[in-house]
Amino acid sequence: MEIELDKPKCIAAGNCVMLSPEVFxxxxxxGIVFLINENPGEALHQSVRExxxxxxxxxxxxxx
Amino acid sequence: MNGDQTKRHVLIVxxxxxxxxxxxxxxxxxxxxxxxxLGAEEHLPYDRPPLSKQVLMGEMDYDNITLxxxxxxxxxxxxxxxxxxxxxxxxxxxxxxxxxxxxxxxxELVIATGTSARQLPAAVGIGGVFTLKTLEDxxxxxxxxxxxxxxxxxxxxxxxxxxxxxxxxxxxxxxxxEPEEVPLGNRLTNEVGRWLVEEHKARGVTFHLGQVxxxxxxxxxxxxxxxLANGIIVPADAVLVGIGTVPNTGWxxxxxxxxxxxxxxxxxxxxxxxxxxxxxxxxxxxxxLGRHHRMEHRTNxxxxxxxxxxxxxxxxxxYCPLPFFWTDQYDNKIxxxxxxxxxxxxSFEVGxxxxxxxxxxxxxxxxxxxxxxxxxxxxxxxFRREARRRHLVASVTxxx
Numbered sequence: 230m231e232i233e234l235d236k237p238k239c240i241a242a243g244n245c246v247m248l249s250p251e252v253f254x255x256x257x258x259x260g261i262v263f264l265i266n267e268n269p270g271e272a273l274h275q276s277v278r279e280x281x282x283x284x285x286x287x288x289x290x291x292x293x
Numbered sequence: 294m295n296g297d298q299t300k301r302h303v304l305i306v307x308x309x310x311x312x313x314x315x316x317x318x319x320x321x322x323x324x325x326x327x328x329x330x331l332g333a334e335e336h337l338p339y340d341r342p343p344l345s346k347q348v349l350m351g352e353m354d355y356d357n358i359t360l361x362x363x364x365x366x367x368x369x370x371x372x373x374x375x376x377x378x379x380x381x382x383x384x385x386x387x388x389x390x391x392x393x394x395x396x397x398x399x400x401e402l403v404i405a406t407g408t409s410a411r412q413l414p415a416a417v418g419i420g421g422v423f424t425l426k427t428l429e430d431x432x433x434x435x436x437x438x439x440x441x442x443x444x445x446x447x448x449x450x451x452x453x454x455x456x457x458x459x460x461x462x463x464x465x466x467x468x469x470x471e472p473e474e475v476p477l478g479n480r481l482t483n484e485v486g487r488w489l490v491e492e493h494k495a496r497g498v499t500f501h502l503g504q505v506x507x508x509x510x511x512x513x514x515x516x517x518x519x520x521l522a523n524g525i526i527v528p529a530d531a532v533l534v535g536i537g538t539v540p541n542t543g544w545x546x547x548x549x550x551x552x553x554x555x556x557x558x559x560x561x562x563x564x565x566x567x568x569x570x571x572x573x574x575x576x577x578x579x580x581x582l583g584r585h586h587r588m589e590h591r592t593n594x595x596x597x598x599x600x601x602x603x604x605x606x607x608x609x610x611x612y613c614p615l616p617f618f619w620t621d622q623y624d625n626k627i628x629x630x631x632x633x634x635x636x637x638x639x640s641f642e643v644g645x646x647x648x649x650x651x652x653x654x655x656x657x658x659x660x661x662x663x664x665x666x667x668x669x670x671x672x673x674x675x676f677r678r679e680a681r682r683r684h685l686v687a688s689v690t691x692x693x
Binding site (some may be wrong): 237238240241242243244246247255257259260282283284285286287 | 318321340342353357360591592595596599617619621626628670671673674677678681
């Protein structure tokens with residue numbers, strides 16, 4: 230699973246961090262998303278998919 | 294869903310956030326039948342929240358706010374037809390009538406027609422008076438937002454205050470007219486509403502609270518001033534009317550679909566057999582609240598679309614959301630998570646107004662109804678998690 234972040238689109242909603250805290254985090258300044266796990270294992274895929282779907286800015290894209 | 298899935302046609306009327314999200318989720322869930330998205334606008338789907346912020350500020354344009362590209366839609370085998378306005382519904386024939394005179398047949402219909410900006414009849418047709426809903430609205434308004442010019446905002450809702458912040462950033466003089474004494478008091482509490490007014494005043498915005506417009510003054514059909522009920526005339530080079538929205542349900546008139554300030558649906562998003570509604574236009578039964586509830590939130594457009602798409606493919610799920618809402622004004626990012634209950638007791642559990650960051654928590658007993666924060670995206674998280682945990686327990690209990 231490859232996760233691509235479109236950071237300029239991020240509006241710091243934090244939905245991804247809420248749903249998939251093992252993979253996503255937000256910076257302290259503006260709350261912009263960053264990855265803490267670039268290659269999440271199978272067990273995390275469902276939560277990553279939920280996080281992607283819950284992003285109100287569509288700033289997360291998945292491939293594979 | 295009945296019958297052979299591969300032969301069933303899902304028609305989605307409305308190609309904005311909720312419509313697009315429904316289409317994409319159907320594919321994500323393995324739906325293999327034909328999907329058609331009908332869009333009233335000429336543009337490929339785009340996101341609206343940036344229209345009142347980054348687009349006005351010149352930080353983003355259409356290319357930055359697209360929701361899905363022609364390539365992606367083609368790749369996911371989603372047919373999109375733009376510039377198609379639905380004008381009627383023929384339930385007997387299972388067809389949607391278009392302004393062009395054509396009809397489009399469906400097996401499953403998803404109503405995602407959204408809302409329109411509420412207009413002030415006295416202001417319609419005056420040059421320089423805007424509402425803000427579409428890309429064209431934003432581009433038209435942006436052209437008028439030039440340093441030194443005077444902008445009057447009618448209505449101090451989220452749109453009005455976000456545009457006030459953008460216009461101040463662009464060097465305009467800004468006046469806000471609002472009938473309530475405290476803007477957004479009913480949404481964010483009076484205390485936060487008053488704090489927000491001070492944030493705007495500190496940057497030079499002039500407020501006319503408890504005031505309504507009595508007359509628009511024009512010069513050669515162009516706006517030149519706004520007269521208030523107290524007799525004050527505020528000069529204006531442009532006016533934005535931000536007084537709420539109206540659900541786009543006119544095309545359903547004469548059908549059996551129940552309309553009451555939105556399309557009434559059950560908790561599964563269903564308005565009638567094989568007919569669903571999603572997004573701003575949908576007024577769905579909310580099992581947690583025990584009543585129908587229409588949510589005009591960007592996040593709701595996504596989440597409700599997911600729920601309905603999954604119901605269409607047979608993954609039955611009741612929609613029982615915990616709303617999330619945000620607004621950006623100057624360097625303030627304000628986030629509201631949950632629903633403030635009339636009996637909720639609010640207290641600042643991180644900082645307080647005047648602090649760089651604060652979190653206002655709304656509790657009833659030991660459960661959190663809602664949490665509101667300023668520039669506290671990380672600090673708010675533990676409260677959100679707790680609210681969500683409680684909510685999930687409560688919504689499971691509430692499921693039929």
